[in-house]
Every structure is written in C-alpha cells, then in structure tokens.
Amino acid sequence: MKLTILFGGASFEHEISIVSAITLKEKLTTFDLNFVFCDGDHQFYLIDPAKMKATTFSKGEHKKQPLLTLTNGAFSQKSMFGSKEYADVVLNLIHGGDGEDGTIAALLDFYSIKYIGPRKEACTFSYDKRFTKYLCEAINVKSVKYEVFYKNEQKNLDLEFPVIVKPATLGSSIGVSIVKEESEFDYALDTAFEYDSVVLVEPFIEGVKEYNLAGFSADNKINFSIVEEPQKEEFLDFEKKYMDFSRSESVSKAEIEEELINKLKTNFEKVYRGLFEGALIRCDFFVVNGEVLLNEINPIPGSMANYLFEDFEASLLLLVNALPHKKRAKISYDYIHSISQAKGK
C-alpha cells in the first residue's frame, strides 16, 4: 500500500509532527511510504526516507531535497525533464495549526487529493475549544462547563477557583495555566491571550479520572481502539507531550468496567458520526462521579495513536479504503446560454 506522509507545517507543533512522522516510518513497515515535508514558509519538499531524522529539519538540510507544488490530483516535482507526480493517498500528520485547523484539508480537497485526516468542517469543531463546546451542546454530549473571554473585553469570572485557562485554539498545553487563586488570574489570561484572541476558562477538577479512546469509521461502523488511562500529571508540559508523540509501544488497557467503556464509545460515536469521517481521531474524556465528559478531540493524534490499536497497519488499511470522496460540483452555463439566446446574441 502506497501512502504519502505529510508532516511539518507552520505550527507550534512543528517539531512534534516531525517526531510523529519518524515514529510512523518505524511503525508502518508493510507500507510503501513517501514523505512530504511542509516547512515554516509553506514550501513542500519530498524527503528521502533515509533522511527522516530530526536533525535533517533542524539543520535546514531539507532545503536540499526536491521542491514539490500542489497540482490537480498530486504533489508534483518539476525538473528539466518534465514533472513527476506523487498522487498517492496522503496521511495528514501536521499537528496543530495548518493540519488540525482545516487549512491542509481544504488544500487537499481543492486539488482533489485523497487523504486520511479530518475534513475542514470537523477541524473547526475540534481545533477551537469554543466550538467543541458548541458541538457538545448541539449533539448532547456532556463537557466541563466553561466561560469564554475575548481579548480587550472587560468581564468578571463567574467560576470559582481553581480554574484552568486555555487559549481557544492551541494544543500541547501551550499557553495553558492552572490558576489556584484570583491574584494569579489576570497573568494567566494575559499568557493565554499571547496565543489567541479567544480564551476558555474551565473549573480545574483535581484528581479527575481521564480516559482516551481512539477510533475511525470504516464499513459503516466505528472501529475502536482500546481505552487507555493516561499517566497522571496535572497536565502534560510541552516536553512530556513531545515524548508522548514518539510512542510506538502498545499500552495496556485501562482497568474499567464494560459499562464505562460502552459509555465512552457512545459519546465517541456521537462526536464522530456525520463529521469526522475520513479521520482517525482520539477523544480524551474525563469521568466525574460516573459521568462521562468530553475534554478534547484530537483529530490527528500524535503518531496516530498507533499504540492504542492492536493491529495498527490493518486498521490504517481499513481506513484508507473508507475515505470520503469530495465530488467537485459540476458547473453549467445553462442560464447564461438561455439569456444569450433570448437576447439573440
């Protein structure tokens, strides 16, 4: 199976995407892989698999690799002798901005390239935590209560401390603070506003149980991963999260009852159906007093959450064969023709 791994991106998670791609190279041994790197200037490069090391990118050596451009149906490499097309299915592995905000999805759709990854509408609801809340309310999935703060807006906080303050649109804990008392709140808000003009504040629930569940739709049903109980930390800092993205060893299942597993699956399915088709996503849930709350949707989880699937390569094959196909609308000039005829032109 041929597959093009698209990674990098002008994103705060640029490095993390590189680590993810290197991890998948090790994991997808039965696939025939191409690697396309998007640099911070939005140039695409075809990377020789032998050069898939972190230092290739940090030292700028990728610039010696062939440049690619987007053309109808493919990434295209132009040379003196014509052009070579890379038209395989793309795995969008750009975490954070560009990849998870819908930009890459729109680009690939516009150029009619098939891809694994969230469509742009799905990205709107997963990338911006404010819109994840809108989605939860609409589809009747519970989540932690919240308040929205807009930059330059004068507003008091109604929630009680401790709270967690998050920029609406960044992942990997960037700009996130836990605030234990009022005196620290303004500073936390300013920190978050450095990254986004919209900030979410939620109650910080100590000792909350967390469970992660990944899955994707194929053959008209959701194929679920095992449920994982992630390691407990107040929240993962950037460095720990970074290590997390290079995971490839499978984890052990969370020791929870079938009833809770089913609740998690029901909530996952409500989020996924009619919105995330084409993507393998990971939903991170909180469980508070037996109640399941959606914390976050990761539409492109680190190294595709490979460690949560018993047979990751087989899962990916299933997904490749179930990708949605965006039909390009057929245009017509019927109306203009009929007007022109009526005018005798």
Add this chain to the structure above:
Amino acid sequence: MKLTILFGGASFEHEISIVSAITLKEKLTTFDLNFVFCDGDHQFYLIDPAKMKATTFSKGEHKKQPLLTLTNGAFSQKSMFGSKEYADVVLNLIHGGDGEDGTIAALLDFYSIKYIGPRKEACTFSYDKRFTKYLCEAINVKSVKYEVFYKNEQKNLDLEFPVIVKPATLGSSIGVSIVKEESEFDYALDTAFEYDSVVLVEPFIEGVKEYNLAGFSADNKINFSIVEEPQKEEFLDFEKKYMDFSRSESVSKAEIEEELINKLKTNFEKVYRGLFEGALIRCDFFVVNGEVLLNEINPIPGSMANYLFEDFEASLLLLVNALPHKKRAKISYDYIHSISQAKGK
C-alpha cells in the same frame, strides 16, 4: 484602491458568481480592479476587464486568458520573461461551494494573501445549515426549529406539515422543496439527498415577515446597511435568485419601527462578533409574532449586497482597512536542538 475580484469556482452557483463580478465591475468605478476567474477545474485565469461578459465564460473564451498559480503572497503569472505577481487584496466573490464553504479562505490564508470574505471557521457555521443551528443555540440567537435527516437513516418526522426540506449545504434554493402533506415528503427528501447527505427539515411558516440586514466590522464597530424587506415569494427559484445577484440599484428601507431594527442589529452582532471579522455578510431574518429568528447567514451575498449600502465604495474601503491578519506560527527547533546536544551529536 487596488482590489482583485476572485469569482467563478466549482460550484452550483458558478454562473451567479460571474453575474456578481460583472455587477461589481459596474459598481466599483473608483477602484483599480483585477479579475481572477476560477474555472470548474480549479484553474485560475487573469481576465481582461474588457472581457468581463457572461459569454466569455460560457463560450470557454477565458481559456485564452493568462493562467495564474497561487504562490506566497500573490497570484502569479508565469511567462518566458519571468513572472508577474498580483499581490493586491482579494475580494472572495465565489458564491456557494469553494467560496462559501471555507476552501478559498484556507487557500488564501495558506498563501498569505489578504482577503475580504469569511474565514474558514465562519464558513463552517454559515455554509452548513445544521451548523448554523448549532451556532444559534450556542450564542443564544433564536431560529426556526428543525430536524436533521442523514442519508440511509430510517427515521420518522416529528414536525407537522407543511415543512420545508433543504440540503444542509446548498444555497440558492437548489434541492429545496416545500412539502404540504406526508405523501410528498419522501420525494422531497430524495431530491434533497441528491445534493447532500445531510438534510434539514423545518416547519414552513406561511406569510412570515422577512428582513435582510447586511454589515461588517471596522474600527471596532459593526457598520450596518439599511434593513430590506425582500419581495415576497414562497421561496425564490434559481432564476429569480439569479436576477437578484445582478442587482445594483439601491432599495428602499423596510418600513419598520426602530425597536425591531435594533433587535435585528443585536442578533446580527451576536452572529458576527468573534467569527465573521473580515467579511461583509447579510443575515436573513424571519419575524414571527414579534420574535426575531435567524433564517440564514450569507457570508458572501450576491454582488456583496451593494444595493443595501448608502455609499458602497466607502464601505468597502473601510472594510479593506480592517481585515484580520493571520499570523503564520513561527516554528522552532529548540526541542530537537536540546535533544541532539544531550546526545552529543
């Protein structure tokens, strides 16, 4: 003021976009305009203003015009002698698919081209009527109640007849039916499913009052158009809507009380703030028993709803100077550097 009008697109409203562009050419006499046409194959052409006639496109004569490609910061015209860049602000005038679904917004953002038009997140909420409902619920704006039908799903209708059946994502009344009794319902549903796998059903309210209000944000406030009471029809068919998109004569204000105007403005502002910045949008409202309901958001109204603004050219200038600027995230290799150093590489 230089401005590039981007029109066409692979959309059922392709012809309508051409009409819109021709109308704006007549209306924006003090602007220095370029015209970029996106054809049904997603190729871009630079159109000579003298060729801005409907038949240029219906006869395929645009293919003799220079091809453009998207490059960083501009549409670029390559020739034997190098390349010429068109780096002016773009007015996204592609109605329907491509333009209003967020694709063009994502493309222009990716290539760092400034533009008038809805950003991709805003498009998610205006293009898909299902998500407009999600938005209304979240921001506390009333709208007509609804039921969602998914293709291949067995489900009964709870609403009473008459109802209006609409594909979730198309404008211009395509695939829309008014259903007066149950026997016609399945056929209407099938018709709508030809255009979209998600269909919305709403009660059809006879004799409802309709009001349109356009506006945009600049200088930290919303600049409103006059309120229009559109001509009464059960609903506009494609041909009538088409004529509507070529309007350039100003209309007279709806004769309604200040209190209702203020209600409409308040609802408009709730929809717009924090989501539609950069766009001139038109909100179409219903008024039922004195209650204002949002019917539809037009994020790229036909010929930019020029006829609703007293001084349209001045309005557009205000908006051009208030466009949001998407900063490209700065990438770093700090983490890879620190790991490499620790390893002594």
